Amino acid sequence: MxxxxxxxxxxxxxxxxxxxxxxxxxxxxxxxxxxxxxxxxxxxxxxxxxxxxxxxxxxxxxxxxxxxxxxxxxxxxxxxxxxxxxxxxxxxxxxxxxxxxxxxxxxxxxxxxxxxxxxxxxxxxxxxxxxxxxxxxxxxxxxxxxxxxxARGWTHISCTCGSQNIGGYTRQAGRGCGCTGGSGQGCKGRCGQGCGITSTPACVGTTAYTQDCAKHDYGLGSFSAASDDYTFASNNCSCSGVGTCY
Structure with missing residues (x-):
């Protein structure tokens, strides 16, 4: 190797x-x-x-x-x-x-x-x-x-912030700087850079929101399990632009 x-x-x-x-x-x-x-x-x-x-x-x-x-x-x-x-x-x-x-x-x-x-x-x-x-x-x-x-696939979650099934767990996930689940950055479930409550970074990376990415955000899944989501998952949620919560 x-x-x-x-x-x-x-x-x-x-x-x-x-x-x-x-x-x-x-x-x-x-x-x-x-x-x-x-x-x-x-x-x-x-x-x-x-x-x-x-x-x-x-x-x-x-x-x-x-x-x-x-x-x-x-x-x-x-x-x-x-x-x-x-x-x-x-x-x-x-x-x-x-x-x-x-x-x-x-x-x-x-x-x-x-x-x-x-x-x-x-x-x-x-x-x-x-x-x-x-x-x-x-x-x-x-x-x-x-x-x-x-081929192992991924499961998209809703773009709307709310209580969601993230693959055996129920957690808050979806777009928005306030979608933190009570701790950490917002935009829980995004396969990419999250967003803060007081700071709103540029919309970079992907706009794919998936179960494996949400599980990783909550410490319930490994980074390797989210690899295919980051690389191949389609962008199911739109980006509202630079400098805004997304």
Whole structure:
């Protein structure tokens, strides 16, 4: 698995590297878009000495490789939309807290750089969805590779905030910054960035609301169980726009 992972990362990095601008961007704080075209999206985010480089490349029709290079670790995804199969491929040390804090501003930077929902390329959509998923990857735990498939399906929940069945449990879920279930962020059940009560982040990632994502939000399900939802679930709830509760 390790040899295959290294080979895949080497191939993707070779296809997407940008000479010159990468080094300049790595020296600067904040977000930098390094490359964006029909098949490639490359960006970095640096803060306080920590950095992450995201590279998404459509290596063949509807097959996308997405990597998050923190130096150590490197976390990769292989997504085959033709087969409906995804692979989670971590390599190296556990993700630490400083590295994890880079993911949300990276996602917000990417969301400002790519097209609106429904107009994104396959690469842009994969980058948005997998960066959203990176927000729930556990911190301080040694990660193991696994495969997930869309054929196992997912169950959408209602977009309207209220008491809902989230797969064997009844909890408050749905859109809205006040839909917190009594604790934490709102938008419970969203397969992506939640929203706060006093702050309303940009509408980024997906607008899919599912049972597995809601279970994860309440600590009732694992991050891996929500993998297929984040990657493949259709957007069943609309977004009301940037700066509003959704």
């Amino acid at each position: 390790k040899k295959l992972f290294v080979a895949a990362i080497t191939m993707v990095m070779a296809m997407g590297c940008s000479d010159g601008p990468t080094q300049l961007a790595d020296e600067a704080e904040g977000f930098a878009l390094l490359k964006r075209d029909a098949t490639t999206l490359e960006a970095t985010y640096r803060s306080g000495g920590a950095s992450v480089r995201m590279l998404a490349v459509e290596t063949s029709a509807n097959v996308v490789e997405v990597t998050y290079d923190f130096g150590d670790p490197v976390i990769g995804f292989h997504i085959d939309y033709n087969q409906g199969v995804g692979k989670f491929m971590p390599e190296g040390s556990p993700l630490d807290a400083a590295q994890a804090q880079l993911v949300t501003p990276l996602l917000e930077g990417i969301s400002n750089a790519v097209a609106e929902e429904g107009q994104r390329t396959r690469t842009e959509d994969a980058a948005m969805r997998q960066t959203s998923f990176m927000q729930i990857v556990p911190v301080g735990e040694l990660l193991s590779p696994y495969q997930y498939v869309s």
